[in-house]
Amino acid sequence: MDYPVGNGGVTDAPATPRAPRLLDEVRRTLRVKHYSLRTEQAYVAWVRRFILANGKRHPRELGPAEVEAFLSGLATQGNVAAATQNQALSALLYLYREVLGTELPWLDRVVRAKRPRRVPTVLAREEAARLLAAMEGRPWLIGSLLYGTGLRLMEGLRLRVKDVDFARNEIVVRDGKGGKDRRTMLPRSLVEPLQREVERVRVLHAQDRVAGADGVWLPHALARKYPRAKFELGWCWLFPAAKLSRDPRGGAVRRHHLDDAVFARALKTACARAGIVKPVSAHTLRHSFATHLIEAGYDIRTVQELLGHKDVATTQVYTHVLNRGGLGVRSPLD
Structure with a gap:
């Protein structure tokens, strides 16, 4: 099944390296x-x-x-x-x-299949508050961060310690969707919980150094350009995994960020506790963030920048899910 590329795997001499599959x-x-x-x-x-x-x-x-x-x-x-x-x-x-x-x-x-246009699932403010109240610990912090900043789940899990600027009350999203960086706000109510999380990372970082772990994974060629950076606290994941693991690409033993499945399970449990019957995923918190900002009167261009959308038309979908029903039109019955 792993076919050789090139000459079909036929070599002129036994010493010739095998062509890659x-x-x-x-x-x-x-x-x-x-x-x-x-x-x-x-x-x-x-x-x-x-x-x-x-x-x-x-x-x-x-x-x-x-x-x-x-x-x-x-x-x-x-x-x-x-x-x-x-x-x-x-x-x-x-x-x-x-x-x-x-x-x-x-x-x-070859014609690509036409994707149906769906209206995103959005939580009401009261539902969002109820959902977060049903969570605790790190899942609560991650859920609050997604709802409070509009981050995608993997953008949140891939945050590094250095990406949270407590002095400027902002978060820098590195290499988001489309390879783009952007800035978003840091909710004031999350400053202290995130500072405690940084201290927790500091302790784990010290333990990993003593244990001889290979340091955090760095993107692209940064590991070669800055060979000591992988051992610096600033590059550590803000939400590290509980255990060390082996890197599937290089085989190094290091601490990765928290698995998204851990948060997904916690979110599902919280929905059941909160009595929410809507199909809720991590992205629902991002949808709710955008919708509630537009409801509060913020400019759609501002929301577009915070979400990192390339086209404002993508952001405009949230004008269709405001809490006044279809297209925001008031029913004559009311």
Whole structure:
């Protein structure tokens, strides 16, 4: 299944190094282009699935009929969402263009599934307060941070100690969606809890140094440019994991940030305790943040900047979920 790339794995002499396998080459190019680990895992899984669906034939032997049949099968037999189908297409586009170096005109004609336009789930202010009251400890702090700043879940979990500026009451989001940095407010009510969290990180950081852990993970080439930075407190995750773990990309033993599944479980439990029947996820807190700011009269451009949206049209969806019903129109019955 992991096909050799290039000459089919045939070598002229036993001493010649084996050509990299196809899936290994996919991983290598993704890392060179600084794709996230989750994107890497998703793309590799789709390429593997595509190969298996076609009898383990090499992708060079396949064409538009096989790609279209694979994508159609996802929708008709797998009943997957449009976003999932588009992710599979993106993985195959990457495989052919970036890994195999093949420009295939027919790939441009493959139609992406149209994503349905959904109105986001939003909590009322009272529901948000009830939900947070049903949480405690670090899950409460993370949930309060998401609702109070509009951060995406992974943006919150990937905060470093140095990204929280207590003097200026602001948080810097590094390498957010689209590789963009931005600033957002630091809620005053979270200053003391976050300062206590920093002190907790300081203790863990000292323990990890004594234990000989390899230091925190640094993005891109920073680890080579600043070899001591990975041992500095400022680069430590603001919400570190409870245990050390092995880095899947390099094998180093270090402390990663808290797993998003930990917060997801705590959020689900809190929803049950608070009696909230709406489908609530971490992103619901971000939706609620934006909606409540617009309800309070803040300019939509300001909300756009805080959320990190590239286009204001993305932010305008929150004008459709204000607490006066559809499109904010007052019913004649009222």
